[in-house]
Structure formats: structure tokens, C-alpha cells
Amino acid sequence: MSETRDTRLPFSLEPVLVGLLFGSIGLFGVIYGIGEWAPELASRHGAGIDTMMTYLMVTTGAMFLTGHLAMALFIWQGSRRTRISHRLASPRFEKRLSIALGVLMAVVAEGGVVAIGLPVWNEYFMAEAPPDAVTVEVVGQQFFWSVRYPGADGEFGATDIQLMDDVVNPIGLDRSDPVAVDDIVWLNEIYVPVNRPVRVVLRSKDMIHSFFLPHLRVKQDVIPGMVPEVVFVPTREGTFELACAELCGLGHYRMQGFFHVVSDAEFTSQLERLASEQ
Ligand SMILES: [Cu+2]
Structure with a gap:
């Protein structure tokens, strides 16, 4: 039995490359988006609309990123396991965590939309034209x-x-x-x-x-x-x-x-x- 030299890297290269790819796409998207996604504002109520768009972009973007990072982590961990019956937590804990995360995401995204959006809605859609309009x-x-x-x-x-x-x-x-x-x-x-x-x-x-x-x-x-x-x-x-x-x-x-x-x-x-x- 001859001894072979292990030439593999101490870490797997794929996750690094995939991470770099998605990271750079995301970064360029943000840089491009900040300057280009809406023309320069020229109305009063528009400030509220822009705030809401930014809020939605940041919160849903953060959720998207967190979700995908968690999924990547689990895939990576799973690939190193030898048994498939292994659970990270008890079914009861998983259920509670899922419900809690779902409610949290709904409150963060929808709550923000309502809190920021309602005043804008009232100013823009419910507005009576003032006499000097x-x-x-x-x-x-x-x-x-x-x-x-x-x-x-x-x-x-x-x-x-x-x-x-x-x-x-x-x-x-x-x-x-x-x-x-x-x-x-x-x-x-x-x-x-x-x-x-x-x-x-x-x-x-x-x-x-x-x-x-x-x-x-x-x-x-x-x-x-x-x-x-x-x-x-x-x-x-x-x-x-x-x-x-x-x-x-x-x-x-x-x-x-x-x-x-x-x-x-x-x-x-x-x-x-x-x-x-x-
Ligand atoms: Cu037309």
C-alpha cells in the first residue's frame, strides 16, 4: 500500500468562489441602485415614498441575505455529516423557531410599511386640494x-x-x-x-x-x-x-x-x- 500525498486545500474552494460571486453582484447592485434606481426627487410627498422604498429594500434585503447565508451554512454542515438522521434541534423547538421568525419578519416588513407608508398615503391619496392649488x-x-x-x-x-x-x-x-x-x-x-x-x-x-x-x-x-x-x-x-x-x-x-x-x-x-x- 503506497502512501499518496494529500494535495487538497485545507478548505473547500467552491463556497469561497460562490460567496465572492454573489457578494460582488450584491455590492454592485447596491452601488448602482443607490445612484440610479430613482431619479432625483422633486416633490414633497416623494420623500416619504423614497424612505419607504429604502426601508423595504434594506429590511427585505437583509432577510434575503440572512436566509441564504443560513441555507448555505446548513448545506455546508450537511455535506460534512455522515448520518442523515441528525437533527439540529428538537421538532418542537424547530416549530416554535419557524413561527417566531415568520411573525418577526412580517412585523418588521409590514409594520414598517404601515408606519412609514400611512402618512404618505394620507398626504398623497387622501389629500383634499387646498384652495390655492x-x-x-x-x-x-x-x-x-x-x-x-x-x-x-x-x-x-x-x-x-x-x-x-x-x-x-x-x-x-x-x-x-x-x-x-x-x-x-x-x-x-x-x-x-x-x-x-x-x-x-x-x-x-x-x-x-x-x-x-x-x-x-x-x-x-x-x-x-x-x-x-x-x-x-x-x-x-x-x-x-x-x-x-x-x-x-x-x-x-x-x-x-x-x-x-x-x-x-x-x-x-x-x-x-x-x-x-x-
Ligand atoms: Cu398611453
Whole structure:
């Protein structure tokens, strides 16, 4: 019987390589995610949404990581055992531990969502538009957005489906209605003043679209037959993308608009310009 020299490493290389692989993917994911996963914030309620996203990411990420590390540990330990009947703990202890961990995870994840999310929900979804809010009506259709301001009287004039014409009168505004005379209708460009509440009244002419302002953390489905509203406060001047976030046909990709958050003076002058071009 000849003696062979043991050339194996004192530890197994596979777990190290697998650990390095997943560790580096996770690390790059976090580094990329911090900078890229949401565009720079431009609304008041959005801060709460971002906090909740970060909270969920960190807590569920930690649970995911802990779970997988525990599983890796058990696989590694199991591979070194000679008997398969070995138990780490009594069945009763295992059952109790499973229930306790399940409840703990639910409380951490769901409890955090409720605690952080409810105030945001109340501010964003339950908000009554304050009296000084700027009201804009946005009507989605394949594949553009009609934007309407009520004008000096603060009231939207009548519309009539018979008057609709995609080129000259997409929302079918009835100019014979005295209330409609000062309405301002425009396409794909929305102007709002900074730091003032905005109330967006949404309609759709054909199918489901979705009014999405990523920088302002605003997303609302626009459903034919319903008139959903969103109320929010833009906090940063700039031109932000308005995208349709509901696949609505072949031209969905070009159903884009621009949301201009400007100073009060600029807002007034832009509305005057648009009014003069009616
Ligand atoms: Cu659309």
C-alpha cells in the first residue's frame, strides 16, 4: 500500500468562489441602485415614498441575505455529516423557531410599511386640494396628452364628444359655453408653479393610460369613464418627463410629455402666452 500525498486545500474552494460571486453582484447592485434606481426627487410627498422604498429594500434585503447565508451554512454542515438522521434541534423547538421568525419578519416588513407608508398615503391619496392649488386637467389618448387650464374663472367649460377632433379640438371643448371661453388647451406641456399644491384631474378618451412623473413620485392610472385626481406639491424647478406608464398601443413609447416646474412669475407669463395662442 503506497502512501499518496494529500494535495487538497485545507478548505473547500467552491463556497469561497460562490460567496465572492454573489457578494460582488450584491455590492454592485447596491452601488448602482443607490445612484440610479430613482431619479432625483422633486416633490414633497416623494420623500416619504423614497424612505419607504429604502426601508423595504434594506429590511427585505437583509432577510434575503440572512436566509441564504443560513441555507448555505446548513448545506455546508450537511455535506460534512455522515448520518442523515441528525437533527439540529428538537421538532418542537424547530416549530416554535419557524413561527417566531415568520411573525418577526412580517412585523418588521409590514409594520414598517404601515408606519412609514400611512402618512404618505394620507398626504398623497387622501389629500383634499387646498384652495390655492393650481388645477390642471390632463386627458390621455393614443398617443398624446391634452392639457387644459380653467382660465381666469377657475372653472372648466363644457366639452362635447361631437366636437372632438384630434387635430384642432382633441377634447371637444365647446367654445360657445361662456365658461369655456377662457379655457386654455395645449398638448404635452404642463406648467406649474414651484412649491404650490397642484391638482391634476385625469381623463382618458380611449383606453387605460397612466400618468407618470418619475421625479415627482406620481403615478396614476387614467381609466376611461373615471376621473381620478392627484394632488401633490412640486419642490424643485426644472423640466421633468411625463411618461405614459401603461402599455396602450404601438405608439405607447412616444406618449411623452413635459412637466415644467417654474417660478410664480414664469408660470403667469407662460399661461398668458398659451392663452394668446388659443
Ligand atoms: Cu398611453
